[in-house]
Amino acid sequence: MLYSRIVDTYAKIEATTKRLEITRLLVKLIDDTPQPIIDKVVYLTQGRLYPDFLGIELGVAEKLLFRALATVTGQTEVKVTILYKKLGDLGTVAEQLLKEKTEVSFEREALSVEQVYNAFDTIAHEAGQGSINSKLRHLTNLLGKASPTEAKYITRMALGRLRLGVADMTILDALAISLGGGKESRPSLERAYNRSSDLGYVAKTLATRGMKAIESLKVTIGKPIRPMLAERLSDAKAILAKMNGECAAEYKYDGLRIQAHVSPKGTTLFSRRLENITGQFPDVQQLLKNNLAATELTLEGEPVPVASATGELLPFQLISQRRGRKYDLEKTIQYIPVAFFPFDLLYADTIDFTDRPYLERRERLRKLIPKSERLDLSQQKICNDPVQLDEFMQEAVANGCEGLMIKSIGPDSTYKAGARGWTWIKYKRDYRSEMQDSVDLAVVGAFAGRGRRGGTYGALLLAAYDKRNDVFRTACKCGSGFTDEDLDKLPKVLEKYRVDHRHSRVDSKIEADVWFVPGLVLEIVGAEITLSPIHTCGMNSIRPGAGLAVRFPRFTGKYRQDKSAEDSTTTDEIVEMYRAQLKKVTENTTVEAA
Numbered sequence: 001m002l003y004s005r006i007v008d009t010y011a012k013i014e015a016t017t018k019r020l021e022i023t024r025l026l027v028k029l030i031d032d033t034p035q036p037i038i039d040k041v042v043y044l045t046q047g048r049l050y051p052d053f054l055g056i057e058l059g060v061a062e063k064l065l066f067r068a069l070a071t072v073t074g075q076t077e078v079k080v081t082i083l084y085k086k087l088g089d090l091g092t093v094a095e096q097l098l099k100e101k102t103e104v105s106f107e108r109e110a111l112s113v114e115q116v117y118n119a120f121d122t123i124a125h126e127a128g129q130g131s132i133n134s135k136l137r138h139l140t141n142l143l144g145k146a147s148p149t150e151a152k153y154i155t156r157m158a159l160g161r162l163r164l165g166v167a168d169m170t171i172l173d174a175l176a177i178s179l180g181g182g183k184e185s186r187p188s189l190e191r192a193y194n195r196s197s198d199l200g201y202v203a204k205t206l207a208t209r210g211m212k213a214i215e216s217l218k219v220t221i222g223k224p225i226r227p228m229l230a231e232r233l234s235d236a237k238a239i240l241a242k243m244n245g246e247c248a249a250e251y252k253y254d255g256l257r258i259q260a261h262v263s264p265k266g267t268t269l270f271s272r273r274l275e276n277i278t279g280q281f282p283d284v285q286q287l288l289k290n291n292l293a294a295t296e297l298t299l300e301g302e303p304v305p306v307a308s309a310t311g312e313l314l315p316f317q318l319i320s321q322r323r324g325r326k327y328d329l330e331k332t333i334q335y336i337p338v339a340f341f342p343f344d345l346l347y348a349d350t351i352d353f354t355d356r357p358y359l360e361r362r363e364r365l366r367k368l369i370p371k372s373e374r375l376d377l378s379q380q381k382i383c384n385d386p387v388q389l390d391e392f393m394q395e396a397v398a399n400g401c402e403g404l405m406i407k408s409i410g411p412d413s414t415y416k417a418g419a420r421g422w423t424w425i426k427y428k429r430d431y432r433s434e435m436q437d438s439v440d441l442a443v444v445g446a447f448a449g450r451g452r453r454g455g456t457y458g459a460l461l462l463a464a465y466d467k468r469n470d471v472f473r474t475a476c477k478c479g480s481g482f483t484d485e486d487l488d489k490l491p492k493v494l495e496k497y498r499v500d501h502r503h504s505r506v507d508s509k510i511e512a513d514v515w516f517v518p519g520l521v522l523e524i525v526g527a528e529i530t531l532s533p534i535h536t537c538g539m540n541s542i543r544p545g546a547g548l549a550v551r552f553p554r555f556t557g558k559y560r561q562d563k564s565a566e567d568s569t570t571t572d573e574i575v576e577m578y579r580a581q582l583k584k585v586t587e588n589t590t591v592e593a594a
């Protein structure tokens with residue numbers, strides 16, 4: 001298959017914002033793709049070479065591309081750099097320079113998808129001495145054969161900035177239509193994806209082994225499962241009503257969600273967004289290795305920092321720095337150890353537990369994990385009374401937790417990978433503000449700072465995720481809660497998301513000074529949710545012409561690096577929060593009047 005066939009689709013996708021049109025274009029692309037390379041075409045369209053969780057990045061530096069482009073086009077690196085400064089996108093620079101060159105005369109051999117993929121694959125695995133020259137050779141070779149449009153996408157891909165904005169769910173829609181026999185196959189495909197987090201693998205299984213293989217796809221050690229997520233409520237009675245009168249309440253630990261895959265070959269730890277974070281938690285790895293009564297197993301749990309002397313739970317922030325250098329990590333592990341609290345079992349010794357009800361999973365987990373000093377199942381209690389639930393909540397908060405996770409114990413209590421639903425409810429008390437709960441919002445834009453904040457950002461434009469339409473709608477402009485250190489680092493952290501126009505998946509009535517691809521997620525608290533004529537979150541859901549906004553928003557200091565933009569609080573959740581707030585006000589007024 002020719003690379004130009006894929007590139008043609010990319011260009012058309014970039015020219016539209018309509019999800020249906022994007023799906024139609026992808027269906028045609030999949031129709032035209034030979035079975036053996038369907039996985040590669042899917043990964044390339046996602047802007048990567050492998051599923052995300054393998055963490056294999058192309059890692060080509062801008063400077064190397066300057067050199068490759070200069071060599072191929074016969075220009076100086078200085079000219080390439082100047083043009084880049086002017087246009088802001090190296091892909092466009094490559095396209096423009098190659099256009100100028102082809103006008104002179106240029107005989108070229110057409111690039112195939114395999115050629116491009118294999119060259120990128122080699123580049124991604126190059127390491128050590130001589131690797132820079134070798135990468136340069138591969139890039140020059142590819143760009144030398146590319147058309148101007150192909151060069152644009154090869155350059156962006158090499159930099160890890162393809163950014164077509166195609167959501168995983170849209171690719172699943174297209175696979176269902178093209179290879180699954182129609183939209184009816186979509187739920188089974190999504191289920192397979194939720195159990196493997198690997199779209200290329202799902203596509204290949206579907207193309208080569210059909211829907212039967214998709215329907216029987218099981219949890220596999222080493223392929224992370226997309227996490228089950230919870231709804232939220234802040235009233236014990238309402239929670240019990242949702243749970244048909246009885247539930248399991250567990251401590252909601254203020255740690256970091258970890259999915260552990262243990263096998264005789266070793267242990268892999270994945271974060272909530274399914275990044276491989278094994279290197280950050282050698283202590284958790286060791287705890288599991290020494291204590292499990294199973295050969296192969298997948299479980300979820302939370303590591304929480306603890307005081308070495310007393311075992312008391314400490315604030316999460318103390319382990320958030322584990323992303324740092326190795327030297328720091330060793331020190332951190334020594335001085336701020338963690339305890340690990342497993343809370344769910346997904347797979348053990350050939351049995352896929354995701355289809356089993358909660359109580360069975362819990363029972364098995366208990367048998368597999370003997371309690372030890374730093375390893376224990378999440379604290380749990382079966383409750384059927386709101387007073388009992390509130391007491392347990394107070395106990396959890398007093399013991400350093402965020403609140404409770406309430407879980408269904410009914411027949412509906414299977415592990416629903418990748419779904420947010422009412423069989424898990426988080427019951428949190430947030431004493432820091434009037435808002436019942438914090439929200440996690442994606443940074444989509446920024447405003448230049450003035451005075452003391454000159455040279456950095458004065459405020460950020462933040463958005464919630466509209467899952468149904470796969471767009472981000474603004475919910476507030478936030479300038480408080482940032483420390484000097486935050487202000488200093490924000491422009492650097494945000495640089496990799498910067499684009500020169502509002503991103504096609506951002507819906508905003510406000511003009512920001514700088515725009516970003518939604519990527520960085522921040523935790524925000526506020527006084528309340530209010531109606532807003534200028535923010536687009538939940539537009540028209542409460543009142544025509546009005547959206548919803550967080551009033552007096554403040555950054556809590558928590559960078560949600562464990563979340564991707566699509567994991568931000570959804571617009572529907574904010575609408576729900578607004579309704580819950582209204583209900584509370586009405587109830588309070590009625591009580592006062594009585």
Ligand code: ATP
Binds near residue numbers: 228257
């Ligand atoms: P939040 O922003 O409130 O942490 P979230 O959006 O990351 O939530 P939710 O599914 O809404 O994810 O809330 C559940 C989170 O609570 C889990 O992702 C997990 O990290 C954490 N957690 C802590 N203790 C437990 C527990 N006992 N059972 C399940 N999840 C727990």
